[in-house]
Amino acid sequence: MDNEHCDLLIIGGGIHGVGVAQAAAAAGYRALVLEQGELASGTSSRSSKLIHGGLRYLEYGQFSLVRECLRERALLLKNAPRLVRLRPFFIPIYADSTRSRWLVWAGLTLYSLLGGAGRDTRFRRLPRREWAALDGLKTAGLRAVFQYQDAQTDDAALTRAVMASAQTLGARIKTQATFVAASRLENGQEECWRIRYRQHEQEHTCTATVMVNAAGPWVNEVLARIAPAASTVDVELVQGTHLVLDGRLDRGIYYLQSPRDRRPVFVIPWQLTGEPEGSAILLGTTETRYTGNPAEVHPLPAEQEYLLETYRHYFSSSPRVRDTFAGLRVLPVGKGQAASQYAARQRETVLHTDCPDSPRLLTIYGGKLTAYRATAEKVMAMMQNSLPDRVRIADTRTLTLGALRY
Numbered sequence: 001m002d003n004e005h006c007d008l009l010i011i012g013g014g015i016h017g018v019g020v021a022q023a024a025a026a027a028g029y030r031a032l033v034l035e036q037g038e039l040a041s042g043t044s045s046r047s048s049k050l051i052h053g054g055l056r057y058l059e060y061g062q063f064s065l066v067r068e069c070l071r072e073r074a075l076l077l078k079n080a081p082r083l084v085r086l087r088p089f090f091i092p093i094y095a096d097s098t099r100s101r102w103l104v105w106a107g108l109t110l111y112s113l114l115g116g117a118g119r120d121t122r123f124r125r126l127p128r129r130e131w132a133a134l135d136g137l138k139t140a141g142l143r144a145v146f147q148y149q150d151a152q153t154d155d156a157a158l159t160r161a162v163m164a165s166a167q168t169l170g171a172r173i174k175t176q177a178t179f180v181a182a183s184r185l186e187n188g189q190e191e192c193w194r195i196r197y198r199q200h201e202q203e204h205t206c207t208a209t210v211m212v213n214a215a216g217p218w219v220n221e222v223l224a225r226i227a228p229a230a231s232t233v234d235v236e237l238v239q240g241t242h243l244v245l246d247g248r249l250d251r252g253i254y255y256l257q258s259p260r261d262r263r264p265v266f267v268i269p270w271q272l273t274g275e276p277e278g279s280a281i282l283l284g285t286t287e288t289r290y291t292g293n294p295a296e297v298h299p300l301p302a303e304q305e306y307l308l309e310t311y312r313h314y315f316s317s318s319p320r321v322r323d324t325f326a327g328l329r330v331l332p333v334g335k336g337q338a339a340s341q342y343a344a345r346q347r348e349t350v351l352h353t354d355c356p357d358s359p360r361l362l363t364i365y366g367g368k369l370t371a372y373r374a375t376a377e378k379v380m381a382m383m384q385n386s387l388p389d390r391v392r393i394a395d396t397r398t399l400t401l402g403a404l405r406y
């Protein structure tokens, strides 16, 4: 139906777009999501699928991000037990590891404290007699192994579950619907957005009080189609590739260091669609600067070699590669940051508005799958002044996810 009106028009059906739809609908607003492909067809199906605080961000002093992500992890474990599960993580320390036993112990202690020091944040050092049971992890030069806990999900299923939750609260989504352009329109006393989008070869229009740009790697492309022209944040796109390997891991997730550049690489139990849980291994990720069209991102041979080299360094098997995929991180460029410092780059989400006091347009740059709900609630708080009064119907902190099959 053309010319329908909504309170919030959200561009992008990734985890952030559906998270905002859920938070908006819970607050009583009429939200509509436009997604150019299918739900989670962008980065939100190509992540490492971890619901975690991000242990390594402690090294860069990003304590508030880690605390927030651990809080969100706890909520997801409670509200989405079928989709988000706690897993044992293992950190092996070898003679040539750059982080000492004491540093890892200190990091895990801080991680546990930031996570509330409850049962889910316990960690331990594995006794030597347990090393042989670690899925074939090489023990030559091994000095210590730490075990802690974080969580794993299916990112695309989580995105679909959040959208299903938003829909039960009244939000709507149009897939295969590409946002084309938006401009300001006088609507009686009020100004609003007039939006044009294409769905199934046909152009449609609608109006909205505010717009949220959650287009992931396409954010600045979307902003370029909005009039009057909105300011942008400079970003770099950084590609991360994963390989799906033959084989299985019975104990949990391994947190390794690439022997080449010391970057973290995860080895994770996984499965291909339709296969039993844990029947394959997910190996990732890389950090490769990307300047092309986001729709065309694909794994590179050099990335595959880098990941397999890391795997073979720690495990004696040479599994077959069954599948590969790549996603794009959106990293806002800060002053004085070199392109090579991706790991140290602030991972906090940037929420950029056209006007701080009463924003009509808000753009989400970067962010974590784990913190989607907290991000969505911040978006709603920032848009509050620009939206009409509505009666809240739910609280996203208590909404359950995954009760249906997705």
Ligand SMILES: Cc1cc2nc3c(=O)[nH]c(=O)nc-3n(C[C@H](O)[C@H](O)[C@H](O)COP(=O)(O)OP(=O)(O)OC[C@H]3O[C@@H](n4cnc5c(N)ncnc54)[C@H](O)[C@@H]3O)c2cc1C
Binding pocket: 011, 012, 013, 014, 015, 016, 017, 034, 035, 036, 037, 038, 039, 040, 041, 042, 043, 044, 045, 046, 047, 048, 049, 050, 051, 052, 177, 178, 179, 180, 214, 215, 216, 217, 218, 222, 239, 240, 241, 285, 327, 328, 329, 364, 366, 367, 368, 369, 370, 371
């Ligand atoms: C390699 C990698 C590993 C990661 N691992 C983790 C992890 O383990 N844990 C974690 O917490 N986070 C992780 N992240 C971060 C997390 O995956 C992302 O922050 C999150 O998925 C981004 O979601 P999004 O909704 O912003 O973007 P996206 O998922 O990319 O969604 C944007 C959507 O907008 C749509 N769109 C674009 N333009 C238009 C248009 N014109 N009209 C309509 N729709 C449009 C796209 O089709 C897309 O579906 C990882 C990221 C990467 C790249």
